[in-house]
Amino acid sequence: MLFQPPLPPKYSALTEEEMGQAILERKRVLGSRLVILGHHYQQDEVIRFADFTGDSLKLSQIGAQQKDAEFIVFCGVHFMAESADILTDDRVKVILPDLSAGCSMADMAEIEQVEEAWDFLTDACPEPRRDCGVTVIPITYVNSAASIKAFCGGHGGACCTSSNARKVLEWAFTQGGKVMFLPDQHLGRNTAYGMGIPLDRMVIYDPKLPRGGLTAPIRTPSASAGPKPSDRNVRDAKVILWKGHCSVHGLFTEAQCDEIRRLDPECRILVHPECKWEVVQKADLAGSTEFIIRTVREAPPGSKWAIGTEIHLINRLVHEHPEQSIRSLAGIQCLCTTMYRIDMKHLLWCLDELVAGRVVNQIHVDPQTKRLALVALQRMLANVNPQPVAIK
Numbered sequence: 001m002l003f004q005p006p007l008p009p010k011y012s013a014l015t016e017e018e019m020g021q022a023i024l025e026r027k028r029v030l031g032s033r034l035v036i037l038g039h040h041y042q043q044d045e046v047i048r049f050a051d052f053t054g055d056s057l058k059l060s061q062i063g064a065q066q067k068d069a070e071f072i073v074f075c076g077v078h079f080m081a082e083s084a085d086i087l088t089d090d091r092v093k094v095i096l097p098d099l100s101a102g103c104s105m106a107d108m109a110e111i112e113q114v115e116e117a118w119d120f121l122t123d124a125c126p127e128p129r130r131d132c133g134v135t136v137i138p139i140t141y142v143n144s145a146a147s148i149k150a151f152c153g154g155h156g157g158a159c160c161t162s163s164n165a166r167k168v169l170e171w172a173f174t175q176g177g178k179v180m181f182l183p184d185q186h187l188g189r190n191t192a193y194g195m196g197i198p199l200d201r202m203v204i205y206d207p208k209l210p211r212g213g214l215t216a217p218i219r220t221p222s223a224s225a226g227p228k229p230s231d232r233n234v235r236d237a238k239v240i241l242w243k244g245h246c247s248v249h250g251l252f253t254e255a256q257c258d259e260i261r262r263l264d265p266e267c268r269i270l271v272h273p274e275c276k277w278e279v280v281q282k283a284d285l286a287g288s289t290e291f292i293i294r295t296v297r298e299a300p301p302g303s304k305w306a307i308g309t310e311i312h313l314i315n316r317l318v319h320e321h322p323e324q325s326i327r328s329l330a331g332i333q334c335l336c337t338t339m340y341r342i343d344m345k346h347l348l349w350c351l352d353e354l355v356a357g358r359v360v361n362q363i364h365v366d367p368q369t370k371r372l373a374l375v376a377l378q379r380m381l382a383n384v385n386p387q388p389v390a391i392k
Ligand code: SF4
Pocket: 041, 077, 102, 103, 104, 105, 106, 143, 246, 247, 248, 249, 310, 336, 337, 338, 339
């Protein structure tokens, strides 16, 4: 996680109303040079200043379309700001109002760990592949660092979102025999299972364990006895799931689904595919953030929903759809605490600096990483339908 220095004390002395007026004034001064992007999980006090709202990739694409924009202030988390920098030209400066707004899932896959895993997997699965000599195709969820996206772009792989993971996996299996799915094991498992791949053809690669905790033989003279039979053997696997997860969606449980069923059998359970496989199996519907929003928007009045996703989005749906009964699947507040670090104070501070001619908290991806990450993103965009579809 990057370090955010404390703000000057004057920002703590301002009331919410004063900060709101000041933010609007700075937006007026900067005009079309500035675009503020707000992720769906962002708190209301910040998202009300966004020019556009959406999920991470949609926002980055929107940012790239703003031809007059010199500054994109991304009210999201670090990997989202990186994606915006990757997709925009060098003229545009992308700013994250609080540098400590990271993503616990993205942090679970570091480039050195992925390179080590790759060496192990390509050694363990040596069958030739047409264009680069390996059978494993690396696919990364966009919720990952730019370095991981670049790794995938440079090794014949691609990015995916929770809206298009299935399409990207279908493409990947036309390219090679196995997929290494990073960094969210749950999105990978839920998607592959929905495609008909049984759980026993998926293995977990744990970067904290030697050789990921897998049992594939290494091709050395001493391994001449051949592979040892094992249900965790990487050779048998179709999908190698990186051991990462979202700390927010990981809070939803099977017991919560059972409790909803007991309390109100008419209530439908709608969850994000970053939830555990067991939760997705108990849900009525599972799909991306955009899928969740669209499903609720299109539901008839009187519909009842228990939703498994971040609480700010659920609260917004409650507010926007008073004709429906909407609640969180969990009794506890499932909050993205890192995104929550972006508050009005930090937003105002970075706008003040821009008005004064200073760019603070710029997120800059180096050119080589940017080039390869763009390859991974473009492979994804070339192979998917932009409409969000259900995982289940
Ligand atoms: S909700 Fe989960 S995946 Fe999304 S930014 Fe927060 S920690 Fe990361």
